[in-house]
Amino acid sequence: MIVTSFYKYCKIASPEKFRLRHQKYCDALGIKGKVLVGTEGINASVSGTGKQIAAYKKKISSEFKKISFKDTAADSHPFKKMIVRIRPEIVTFGSKVDLRNAARHISPGTLKRWMENENIVLLDARNDYESRIGKFRGAIAPDISTFSEFPKILSKLNEYRGKKIVTYCTGGIRCEKASALLKERGFENVYQLQGGVLNFIQQYPDSHFEGRCFVFDSRLSVPAGKGNKAITTCDVCTINCDRYINCKNEKCDKMFVCCDECQRKLKGACSKKCRNIIPSPHGR
């Protein structure tokens, strides 16, 4: 199974028409995933067989110009169904920014060279629970739980004003807005990583990015290479681990880092209390 994601900021005149057409197309093709559309563009992540995804990419490339797709692997569909939704913003930021101010994109190769030869500031534009399990070595990882909190951290970055700053996120969509805001707030030397972490780790696995890359589907994360060590610990027993699971108690559903041993002992729950609430499969 292949999971592909892409985004495009562009004017979509009638999102509702687009939504209906796109939903119909995806359903007929038999793929699953989540697509957000709005007047500012499209943000999509879908899964299917190699053949299905190839057909989907062809269709998308015929409708939009210069799309770059980020592919990752999955054992099964990481989405339950195919959802196409309309949103005022294709990634919720809340603060007004002019996307024409977005920083210049740099390739993974350029970033790698800069990291190895220059004194740059790497700024993670993702949330704290994402950077917790993986980030570029030495990056500043803000203490935020949603992207709309990003603007409030800028006042803490004054010491980096004169420096070369590179922002990154999972696939690049958040950096378009984050980097534009940085520039509007007077940071001059700002760049953004083209295609985000997913693009980087595909070209340079096991280098500079430590841990795993968080993703917004049921996999919760993807590896950044073969030999990466966990950079965080199990929430239950504190051994090194970087795998997120959701608590089996559906009412709790908390996402937490859990090692194999604790998952077995707690039957997939986040605590003894939650374990005792999970109904047995036989309904007893």
Ligand SMILES: [Zn+2]
């Ligand atoms: Zn554990």
Ligand SMILES: [Zn+2]
């Ligand atoms: Zn729980």
